[in-house]
Amino acid sequence: xxxxxxxxxxxxxxxxxIAMMTTGISLAIYKLSGDIYLDRSVPxxxxxxxxxxxxxxxxxxxEFSKSGPVTKEIISEFMDKFEIxxxxxxxxxxxxxxxxxxxxxxxxFE
Amino acid sequence: MxxxxxxxxxxxxxxxDEIRENLKNVQKKDxxxxxxxxxxxxxxxxxFETPLNLRLVENxxxxxxxxxxxxxxxxERKAFMDNYVSYQQLLEETIAIDCKNEPEKFYDSLKLxxxxxxxxxxxxxxxxxxxxxxxxxxxxxxxxx
Numbered sequence: 522x523x524x525x526x527x528x529x530x531x532x533x534x535x536x537x538x539i540a541m542m543t544t545g546i547s548l549a550i551y552k553l554s555g556d557i558y559l560d561r562s563v564p565x566x567x568x569x570x571x572x573x574x575x576x577x578x579x580x581x582x583x584e585f586s587k588s589g590p591v592t593k594e595i596i597s598e599f600m601d602k603f604e605i606x607x608x609x610x611x612x613x614x615x616x617x618x619x620x621x622x623x624x625x626x627x628x629x630f631e
Numbered sequence: 632m633x634x635x636x637x638x639x640x641x642x643x644x645x646x647x648d649e650i651r652e653n654l655k656n657v658q659k660k661d662x663x664x665x666x667x668x669x670x671x672x673x674x675x676x677x678x679f680e681t682p683l684n685l686r687l688v689e690n691x692x693x694x695x696x697x698x699x700x701x702x703x704x705x706x707e708r709k710a711f712m713d714n715y716v717s718y719q720q721l722l723e724e725t726i727a728i729d730c731k732n733e734p735e736k737f738y739d740s741l742k743l744x745x746x747x748x749x750x751x752x753x754x755x756x757x758x759x760x761x762x763x764x765x766x767x768x769x770x771x772x773x774x775x776x
């Protein structure tokens with residue numbers, strides 16, 4: 522009975538160690554693969570509502586059909602929808618501008 | 632490697648917490664930008680350019696320039712996504728450095744992060760140029776119909 526209890530404890534400890542090891546490996550892969558930088562479910566990944574300066578435009582639920590005739594009208598429709606995306610892109614001011622990491626912007630002064 | 636002025640060094644040590652906080656704010660804004668731009672790039676490629684090329688092929692009207700543009704756009708988008716991950720890793724490493732005690736190391740890391748951001752900025756510019764080119768090609772196709 523005592524031996525059985527000891528085995529149970531060993532089993533529990535080994536199980537915990539295996540779980541910790543596999544979790545550690547998973548987290549390492551998660552970080553090294555770069556998925557962590559794209560995971561929108563990470564707390565604090567996206568700014569809070571009040572922190573959003575530019576409200577992105579509503580997603581366009583449109584997909585150009587892969588099949589069908591190609592006419593001037595079809596191309597015009599394509600362009601109309603496409604321009605909505607282009608405008609949305611241009612409405613975002615200075616994405617990844619280099620200046621954001623300048624000494625001045627970060628508060629490093631000589 | 633470090634070419635940090637004594638004034639900069641003193642400033643980093645004195646305002647370490649504030650500088651790191653500013654970097655964290657940049658990181659937060661960058662994530663928002665990545666999500667926003669990433670969605671648009673994906674839409675442009677998968678909901679517009681690729682289906683249009685397929686439709687043109689189906690109608691025996693394939694356009695070599697548009698096909699080439701699609702290839703370049705896909706390649707540049709991939710570079711943008713890869714460079715974003717590398718840049719975020721650099722930024723995170725910079726934020727993790729104790730700038731109070733290691734200002735030189737911090738500044739060297741910051742310089743590397745800036746290089747990463749520059750690459751990302753180039754990707755964004757290139758992708759926008761490819762979109763402009765795409766519009767021109769599609770308008771030309773419309774003209775000759």
